[in-house]
Amino acid sequence: MKKCIGLISICLIILCTFSYNYAVNTEMVTLYNELKQPNIDTTKIADVENITFQRDVATFHLEKGTIYFFKPVSFSENNYVTGALFIGDGTFSFTPPTKIEKEQLARFHAAEEQTFETGFDVLLMRFSDTTFSELSSNISFKEMEISSDAAKKVNQCEKYMFEERNNDIIWRILLSMLKNPETGYFHTHVGIPGHDPVFFTYDPLKDEEITLKKRHSRLTYEKELVNSFHQKGENQRVSHIEKSSDFFALAKHYKSNTTIESSGDFSSTCDVTIAVNTDSIIMLHFWLASKLKVDSVVNSNGMHLSFHKGENVHELLVFLDSPLTMQQEETIRITYHGDILDKFLGNFYINSSVFWYPRISRTRATYDLTFKTPKQYEFVTIGKKLKESEDENYKISHWKQATPVVSASFNLGPFKTHKIDIEGTPPITVCMSDAARHEIAQLLIKEGIPIGKNMEKQVGADVANSIQLFRSLFGPYPYDELYVTEIPYAHGEAFPGLLHLSRVTFQVKDDWGYEEIFRAHEVAHQWWGTTVGYKTYHDQWLSEGFAQYAGLWYMQWIRKDNKRFFQILDEWKDEIFSNRKYILGGGAEAGPIWLGYRTSSSETEGDY
CATH class of the missing domain: 2.60.40.1730 (tricorn interacting facor f3 domain)
Structure with a gap:
């Protein structure tokens, strides 16, 4: 008995020692969960006919069918209806406001009039705006059981909504309810008979409030961005990102x-x-x-x-x-x-x-x-x-x-280090991995790819020399030192005072100058990207463009080879203008660089 009492006492001491204070925001947690797991309200079901409503450049027409509103959620002593499902016949039309966005829409949907219009048989809506009052003002509700078809349609739509690679729309609804902007949040799943759905969103707390997305692939429920632009009344070329929820x-x-x-x-x-x-x-x-x-x-x-x-x-x-x-x-x-x-x-x-x-x-x-x-x-x-x-x-x-600085990263591994200390450059440490180097080299040799020697010294020389060139062109090197590390991938990344360089550049002997361009490109990001940043994705090409040209400039300077410089410029030009042009036709034309990462898509792969 004494042993049991002693054990209980010890347990109580431990619990007291490691006790914590909890500040559970019950209302917010409950509200989030209710928004994420809505239920159809059996008292708010109605047959509807010939109803049209608009959200910015999108028009929805409910020709004939049944609408099922979701049960309201309670927040700050008020009740909010935040969703509805329509099953029946309807049409959806969407017209982007600018030439760039109309052409981008055509790359995905080949719309001759550069307007997307389609019929639908399912429309799932999630909102924090006036949709409920707007649609319910002229209809008569009836109480009835929820059909198995309605429940099935909601579940199918939620597969897209909660796909792990898609952004969480629930927190956008919640944020809109909290911030109460002049116009609330509105998101729709537009189910198209015989085709994959599309998704329209109006988010007043985003820099670009209007988006249209499609299903990326039949293999997943991941969404892909088609269009993104400002709401009506705003200059389409001016960003207000500092006023968005990102800030x-x-x-x-x-x-x-x-x-x-x-x-x-x-x-x-x-x-x-x-x-x-x-x-x-x-x-x-x-x-x-x-x-x-x-x-x-x-x-x-x-x-x-x-x-x-x-x-x-x-x-x-x-x-x-x-x-x-x-x-x-x-x-x-x-x-x-x-x-x-x-x-x-x-x-x-x-x-x-x-x-x-x-x-x-x-x-x-x-x-x-x-x-x-x-x-x-x-x-x-x-x-x-x-x-x-x-x-x-x-x-x-x-x-x-x-x-x-904007971001941070790290690297670790069985690195062989090579230090460079030259007057006029910051201290440079090159970290090259020894792991599996021989095995990888043998595989490359079998493919006829020449292998270099003392690659840590070759990489280090290009890094140090490119810094010297860029100091004379762009100004002082902006950080105290530079670590250059090998990563087991095929790409490169730049962070303040830290480079991740592809394993390839630490292995391959290159007589054509491409590795020199690659190494110098990542070094140039110490000025263009990490130091001089960009405001939105529309401007990111400036960072990449300056870094890429700086890499080519370095190759020309270190080799003293003007001919090779212009050869590579011509290669890049041909690659851009001949993309997806074939003997018997061609694919979608590349979009303008202003679209940034959006120029690369399922229809225009490799364009960015």
Whole structure:
């Protein structure tokens, strides 16, 4: 008996020692869940005929059918109907306002009049605007049982709504209810007989309020963007992104403490300091890699906050215990773990180089980063390394980025390091992986691809020389040093003071200048991209364009080969203008560069 009492006492002491304060925002959590799992209201069903309504450039005509409204949700002592399902016959038409967007629509739907018009037999609507009052004003409701067909249609539509790669529309409805803009949120699933559905959205809290999407592939329920533009009355060429929800909370500082095991297991605690840029906010939206799982979210008072992150979803919602107001700063601590690293043939594959930590905006922030990593691997990240220590199994390194930058990344592996210290350039450290190098080289040789020697020195020479050229062209190198690391992928990425370069450039002997262009391109991003940024995706091509031309410029300068310079320019020109032109016809014409990443799509692959 005494033993049992003693054991109980110990358990009580442990529970008291590790007790926490919880600030569960019950109303917000309940509201989110109710919005995500709506039920049809059996008292709000009606047969309708000849009803037309508009949302900006989209027109919906309900010719004849039955409409089923969802049960209202309760919020701030008011009831809101936020959804409806129409089954019957109807038509949907959509006309983009600009020549660019009309041509983009035609790439997907070959619309001769550059207007998309189709019949539909299902229309699922989710909204926070006046849709319910607008549609219910002239109809007579009846109470009836929900047909199995109606339930089946809702379930089918929700497969698209909750597909893990699609953005969460529920939090957009909730945000619109909270912010109460002049015109509310409106989203539709337009079911087209015999064809895949399309999706129209009006989101007043986005920079580009109007979007039209389609199903990306028959293999998934993922959506693909077709059109995106400003609402009526706004200049289509002027961005108001600073007034959008993307700027309601601005990241000021990230402080993280991360542990990486030899197996690749990853865990971290990140303190995100934000500044509020709107009148009031009670919900925060973060981006975090889909395979990372959140353990807890705590505010600056030590209170545990409610949060939501779905399985394999990259969006994290945090519900605050009380509203934050304009210019107020707050620090949110997020603890998480999961699969951000894969290990294969001795190398680490970083699954998400930019969302390994919870990001709340694309604004520039400072960073304070501590990493505990396996002792046998070299590790680098952005910023200045302040100190490094070792214990029996780990290295603990502390890094600080004092100048605000857009993003941070890292790399680790069995790297062979090559240091370059030349007057006029920052200290450069090249990290080349030794893992599986011989095996990969043998595979390349079998394919007739020549292999280079002392590649860490060749890569380092191009990096150092390109910095010297770009300093004379663009101004001083903007950071204290530069780490150049090999990644087991075929692409490159640039971060402040850190480059990820493809394994290929550390293996292949290149007599044509392409690897010199590639290396210098990523170096040029230290000026164009990490230092001089871009406002929206429409402007991102400037960063890539300057970096690509700078890479070509470097190749010309280091080789003193004007002929090769113009040959490659001609190759790039031919690649652009001959894309999808075949002997017996051609495919969709490439869109203007102003469309940014949208120029590359299922209909125009490889255009960006």
